[in-house]
Amino acid sequence: MQDLRQAALEIAQTALAAVDPAECVRRALREIDLGKPARIFVVGAGKASALMAQALEEALGDRIGAGWINTKHGHCMELRRIVCHETGHPVPDAAGVHGARRIAQQAREASENDLVICLISGGASALMPLPVDGITLEDKRAATDLLLASGAPIEELNCVRKHLSAIKGGRLARLAAPARVISLILSDVVGDDIGVIGSGPTVPDATTFAEARDILRRRHIWDRVPAAVRQVLSSREEELPVLQNVQNVIVGSNRLALDAARNCAQSLGFQTLLLSSAIEGEAREVARVHAAILKEVRETGNPIAPPACILSGGETTVTLRGSGKGGRNQEFCLAAARAIEGLEHVLVLSFGTDGTDGPTDAAGAFADGTTVKRAGAKGFDVTRSLDENDAYPLFRTLGDLLITGPTGTNVMDICLLLADH
Amino acid sequence: MQDLRQAALEIAQTALAAVDPAECVRRALREIDLGKPARIFVVGAGKASALMAQALEEALGDRIGAGWINTKHGHCMELRRIVCHETGHPVPDAAGVHGARRIAQQAREASENDLVICLISGGASALMPLPVDGITLEDKRAATDLLLASGAPIEELNCVRKHLSAIKGGRLARLAAPARVISLILSDVVGDDIGVIGSGPTVPDATTFAEARDILRRRHIWDRVPAAVRQVLSSREEELPVLQNVQNVIVGSNRLALDAARNCAQSLGFQTLLLSSAIEGEAREVARVHAAILKEVRETGNPIAPPACILSGGETTVTLRGSGKGGRNQEFCLAAARAIEGLEHVLVLSFGTDGTDGPTDAAGAFADGTTVKRAGAKGFDVTRSLDENDAYPLFRTLGDLLITGPTGTNVMDICLLLADH
Numbered sequence: 085m086q087d088l089r090q091a092a093l094e095i096a097q098t099a100l101a102a103v104d105p106a107e108c109v110r111r112a113l114r115e116i117d118l119g120k121p122a123r124i125f126v127v128g129a130g131k132a133s134a135l136m137a138q139a140l141e142e143a144l145g146d147r148i149g150a151g152w153i154n155t156k157h158g159h160c161m162e163l164r165r166i167v168c169h170e171t172g173h174p175v176p177d178a179a180g181v182h183g184a185r186r187i188a189q190q191a192r193e194a195s196e197n198d199l200v201i202c203l204i205s206g207g208a209s210a211l212m213p214l215p216v217d218g219i220t221l222e223d224k225r226a227a228t229d230l231l232l233a234s235g236a237p238i239e240e241l242n243c244v245r246k247h248l249s250a251i252k253g254g255r256l257a258r259l260a261a262p263a264r265v266i267s268l269i270l271s272d273v274v275g276d277d278i279g280v281i282g283s284g285p286t287v288p289d290a291t292t293f294a295e296a297r298d299i300l301r302r303r304h305i306w307d308r309v310p311a312a313v314r315q316v317l318s319s320r321e322e323e324l325p326v327l328q329n330v331q332n333v334i335v336g337s338n339r340l341a342l343d344a345a346r347n348c349a350q351s352l353g354f355q356t357l358l359l360s361s362a363i364e365g366e367a368r369e370v371a372r373v374h375a376a377i378l379k380e381v382r383e384t385g386n387p388i389a390p391p392a393c394i395l396s397g398g399e400t401t402v403t404l405r406g407s408g409k410g411g412r413n414q415e416f417c418l419a420a421a422r423a424i425e426g427l428e429h430v431l432v433l434s435f436g437t438d439g440t441d442g443p444t445d446a447a448g449a450f451a452d453g454t455t456v457k458r459a460g461a462k463g464f465d466v467t468r469s470l471d472e473n474d475a476y477p478l479f480r481t482l483g484d485l486l487i488t489g490p491t492g493t494n495v496m497d498i499c500l501l502l503a504d505h
Numbered sequence: 506m507q508d509l510r511q512a513a514l515e516i517a518q519t520a521l522a523a524v525d526p527a528e529c530v531r532r533a534l535r536e537i538d539l540g541k542p543a544r545i546f547v548v549g550a551g552k553a554s555a556l557m558a559q560a561l562e563e564a565l566g567d568r569i570g571a572g573w574i575n576t577k578h579g580h581c582m583e584l585r586r587i588v589c590h591e592t593g594h595p596v597p598d599a600a601g602v603h604g605a606r607r608i609a610q611q612a613r614e615a616s617e618n619d620l621v622i623c624l625i626s627g628g629a630s631a632l633m634p635l636p637v638d639g640i641t642l643e644d645k646r647a648a649t650d651l652l653l654a655s656g657a658p659i660e661e662l663n664c665v666r667k668h669l670s671a672i673k674g675g676r677l678a679r680l681a682a683p684a685r686v687i688s689l690i691l692s693d694v695v696g697d698d699i700g701v702i703g704s705g706p707t708v709p710d711a712t713t714f715a716e717a718r719d720i721l722r723r724r725h726i727w728d729r730v731p732a733a734v735r736q737v738l739s740s741r742e743e744e745l746p747v748l749q750n751v752q753n754v755i756v757g758s759n760r761l762a763l764d765a766a767r768n769c770a771q772s773l774g775f776q777t778l779l780l781s782s783a784i785e786g787e788a789r790e791v792a793r794v795h796a797a798i799l800k801e802v803r804e805t806g807n808p809i810a811p812p813a814c815i816l817s818g819g820e821t822t823v824t825l826r827g828s829g830k831g832g833r834n835q836e837f838c839l840a841a842a843r844a845i846e847g848l849e850h851v852l853v854l855s856f857g858t859d860g861t862d863g864p865t866d867a868a869g870a871f872a873d874g875t876t877v878k879r880a881g882a883k884g885f886d887v888t889r890s891l892d893e894n895d896a897y898p899l900f901r902t903l904g905d906l907l908i909t910g911p912t913g914t915n916v917m918d919i920c921l922l923l924a925d926h
Contacts, residue, residue, distance in 0.1 A: 360794075370794050373791050373794045380780070380783060
């Protein structure tokens with residue numbers, strides 16, 4: 085167990101290092117030809133945008149003419165040429181709108197021989213809100229709330245929201261045209277859809293105003309959204325030809341972290357299997373499937389034989405039933421612990437790459453075949469803790485939390501299943 | 506798609522053939538040395554016991570002295586030397602007790618130089634009920650119901666039930682001693698625990714009367730179970746030394762079916778990966794994990810590259826939300842269909858090996874990247890059908906049900922994920 089835990093820690097650290105925002109930017113700059121632009125502007129938003137901007141300043145120095153990024157309160161860093169501006173998250177605020185306006189202005193300023201580097205990471209959508217002329221942040225939020233209440237799926241929400249934004253769905257790139265735009269994107273969404281990450285400010289939106297209107301009508305909320313929203317959606321037309329000035333590059337993602345983790349596991353002598361970087365679903369149920377695979381590894385050497393490291397990534401969800409303390413990764417590990425009770429020479433580690441699992445100070449937790457028994461000896465009933473969504477006190481008491489502190493990055497979660505002989 | 510479906514059908518048929526009860530018995534007889542017993546008695550119970558008995562009669566002919574098996578109503582077959590007796594399932598009945606008594610008598614009759622072959626398959630526990638002297642079937646059921654209502658897990662239920670049975674938990678083998686006992690077991694439980702399949706009539710039970718009493722006391726129902734139950738649990742002592750006369754052989758299981766399916770898939774040119782034969786969990790959530798893996802296959806060639814066949818087995822559950830018609834495999838496929846919408850060159854097949862998925866005439870269903878769209882064209886909303894647990898009408902309309910009819914076997918469910926270039 086102790087050896088497996090050491091191995092898991094090393095693999096996890098390697099994964100995190102591979103998606104460190106600064107490292108992602110440095111790696112991208114080695115691979116992308118920036119050309120010889122007259123001026124370089126830097127814009128963008130996201131929880132990792134300050135770290136990305138810092139790496140960009142280190143690499144490009146005085147070649148950067150000016151820049152403006154929005155990031156979350158408490159996330160700013162000292163930058164030399166780029167303005168770091170703190171804005172509201174997850175609820176957009178006036179500071180966000182102010183910053184987004186400056187970003188739009190920066191993009192507009194760029195001309196044909198200039199380069200605009202756009203830095204996008206998780207949270208960009210809320211951190212960089214810019215309603216189109218004629219509607220307010222409140223109008224936009226009212227429309228969004230009505231859509232949510234009507235049961236609209238995320239695709240419909242995005243379609244409507246993008247058509248109420250002056251910056252999303254490729255509109256930021258259009259403002260920058262004819263300047264060249266390179267967007268460096270740290271993906272925090274399952275499937276790495278660049279149109280979804282930060283609502284795709286540099287990614288042409290394939291949906292139309294007519295579709296946005298249809299959605300509101302079909303959901304019977306057309307008459308209930310603010311008049312200004314109806315006005316905007318009715319009076320405008322598509323202005324988004326194919327954006328030929330744009331290069332969108334995913335510089336960090338869950339898959340990239342998993343690849344690095346796999347390489348590390350191989351170097352430690354494990355056979356490896358990368359299950360998927362697109363895992364979704366209820367944490368405790370997803371955990372049972374993972375546990376079933378781990379059992380099979382031990383019992384029959386399928387899908388791979390020990391020493392084995394099976395990797396997966398994505399983001400699970402937790403349906404709250406109780407009032408305990410925990411996070412989706414800790415809940416995953418608790419459910420896994422119950423399913424692998426008594427199984428020897430195995431270890432499960434699940435953690436959020438941002439270092440924060442739910443409202444706790446832990447990134448995730450470790451579970452093994454002894455977790456249930458050890459928890460019992462400390463007075464914990466794993467089933468009851470699971471019923472109460474109360475994984476944190478249990479794992480804290482066992483010393484089985486993974487605590488990394490905030491990592492500055494976010495490419496969702498990673499799960500490692502280790503099995504030895 | 507059509508090719509993948511043909512392949513899936515062939516793989517599924519191969520899997521089913523490998524766990525056909527008669528084939529399982531024939532295969533076991535080729536591998537087990539029966540010795541030269543003076544007489545051979547055949548006993549047992551289960552939904553597949555008649556088919557197993559028939560194969561045994563074909564192989565052993567007049568070497569069988571006598572026999573008695575209990576099976577479900579409608580499942581009897583014409584046998585020459587073995588009595589085929591129909592009893593209640595899933596609720597045990599008086600016919601079951603009558604048959605179990607005859608089975609116990611048969612076992613008792615066997616002496617040192619005789620061989621007792623015991624045939625166990627799914628349903629055996631309910632089909633062969635024999636309360637110990639002093640308590641009735643009703644007493645036993647009352648105790649079971651109280652335990653269930655108290656939230657007792659299956660391990661505690663089994664412990665109490667085995668101590669109220671004259672036949673379970675190894676007690677049938679003890680009746681047969683000193684005769685040799687060979688138990689041929691068709692496993693219908695996750696993990697293939699022979700003590701759990703049919704409540705293990707030939708498998709020594711490690712739990713004790715003291716534990717059974719403790720369970721009832723801890724659950725605060727000791728004073729509420731029938732007095733006869735208290736009497737039995739208080740007055741008896743363990744009488745189960747290690748059963749040296751017994752050989753328990755799993756002749757068919759989900760894992761065995763998966764192995765056969767994998768061999769078939771390989772012969773068809775697929776790369777294969779056996780995920781696990783112990784899959785459990787909420788069907789729709791388990792499906793999302795499988796879908797995520799299938800997506801990864803198509804996008805990055807992980808965990809294996811196309812042409813790929815990923816296999817898993819086990820038994821999921823469905824938490825009923827709506828009032829529609831379906832089964833766990835159909836619900837699995839519906840959830841998978843939603844998650845793989847638009848994905849090309851893939852196919853999902855999930856089916857119950859008994860040929861019956863929920864209260865439907867289908868064994869399971871096929872899903873692919875076009876399911877959602879094709880269903881929409883026929884007026885079905887996949888999300889609504891899922892909310893209503895109403896997969897059957899949708900798949901029936903699409904012609905995407907797998908209909909095998911009752912197969913006579915049951916080794917839980919099998920899921921195939923196919924991906925081509």
